[in-house]
Amino acid sequence: MLQWMETGEFYLIDLGSRNGTFVNGRRVSIPVTLQNGDRLTFGQTEVDFFCPLIRPVSSADEPDSKEFTATATLHVRRLISVLVVDIRDFTILTRQLDEKLLSEVIGTWFRQAGDIIREYGSWVDKYIGDAVMAVWTHGANGVDRDEALRICQAINALHRMTNNLYHQYPLPFPIRIGAGVNTGFAMVGNTGSGDRPDYTALGDTVNAAFRLESATKQLGLDIALGERTYQHLADQVGNVHFLERYAVELKGYDSPTPTHACSFAELDRFLKTTLDTLH
Template sequence: MHQNSGNVLMISDEEHDLNLFRSQFVRHYNVFTASSIRKGFKTLEEYDIHVVLIKQKMNDMTGLQFSESISHSKPEVLSIIFAESEDTESLDIAIKKNLIYRYVNYPYDDKDLKMVLDGALKLSEAEYHNRELSGEIEKFKSKQEDILKLFKRYVPGEVVSQALDSSDEQLMSPGESRVVSVLFADIRGFTQFASHLRPSQVVSFLNDYWNEISDCIKKNKGSINKYMGDGLLAVFGAPVSYIDNHTNAVSAALDMIESLGSINKKYADLLGTEIKIGIGINTGEVVVGNVGTNDYMEYTVIGNTVNVASRMEAISKKIPNSIIISEHTRELVKDEFETSGPKEATIKGKGVSIPYFEVFRKKSDNIYNIRSRRESS
């Protein structure tokens, strides 16, 4: 590979940006363009791309989230992000952690950008001929394995991995804005029927229940942020992001409802009833980061997106084994899941209505139907 024949992909939701980049650099590189995150990901699957340039502010996710997403399947691809604001702290940290190659201020100077691209392509070529570096990375990961196995029992595994790779200064960073899907889930009436059980029986049931539910979330690439008695908060898109964060959240919710069958088969006689849960999901921008003291820290998500997700879960209390999603989440997943029409509920204590939708099933699934399952119970 020669630097003047490198394959460079530009991703922007502005057609003007793509046309301008193509006209400026097509004589220097093999230029590919994509007008959306999904089209960009498809191009990476179809072609041997060496360098990706992407705007930090995109509709579906940030440029940094996209770079994290492709790092799982395309670690050899170098990312360059167009920074459109002066707040570049998260991008500086990403460079230190080798998540991205560089960032360039936008609008860019074409001569400066060419110098950055040439440097990225030289590095890509060097790494192509020096793959033994990956062996050192694997050796480093193996040393962490015992520590990861221990701490992943108590906090999200992704958070542990980040902590091991970060300095104290990075751990106490002020935070980062991300577009994520937030999921709240809660067992209906648990306090009432648990009051008749011995403490050991309550703990045994909750451990079995959380094992089932946690598997559903992990399988769909989510991270459990915290357990709250008989409820939980899970996040899809932080601390690690994937292409289909919102779809993964709804798929996890459907799997959670389905998993109740085995739990109820085991515990229905002991509890005197079949357990039912409610799930609420919302998608939007949040602030994420490690908050706490020198003695104790907690990875947390903050913002109105979290509050709305909690309200979606509260709405689900009226409908056993229901999945309630916000209007924005429904817009993102409407092509993949069957939902109800728009409904409204009044927020307790605020006197205002909030729109919501109920999820019934995946459109490709002709067997599993959450609506019929709920009605049969």
């Protein structure tokens, strides 16, 4: 399956094709970003990928100015929430599944994850190995109640979807995920070339979201929220006593970081209670 991203990139995702899918001779098991000129192999069929909107900058395109750079930087400082979701024990899974089944399961997971993220008002920023990064942008007044709830609902839906894969495929064990969410200001914009824009979010807010997801493993929990995400959820929704507070040593940070964490079961109960009250 070819999937066009909001970032302007094209990803190739194999959904378990009988003969496998290959890019430049390498089998696809996780989403692969396509470049012009890539050779795609589907069974006995070979095609070369080309998109007119994706064109490398040639020397003939470059102006004479010494200050020219191939990277266009058009950034806006925005308040965002970043969600990072990672598949647990992915390496073990790759060792226990044959390539066809692995491609089908992982391809299905990434495709459905993208659908869920868009359903709840976000956009997929990146597929990174066995993880997905999503971004919600907020207005000048901060995170409102609906936005805070949509982030929680997206996490809950991703967990349910992942659980269902165990019932859809002959897996050796249920697939598990971990989630980290962080809210703060970041530079959002085009970091690609003028001919190939790459819209993404940059900054410490993004880095911390990845660290928070990693922290769920040392905490033995499923979801970790940054302090600002927690405060917005508490202010806009309330009833957040299910989130335990921790001081976590995050890689790359000098001092312990306030973190609020919980299990998927606790998040599910919170959403049921909150949504019933609102309705």
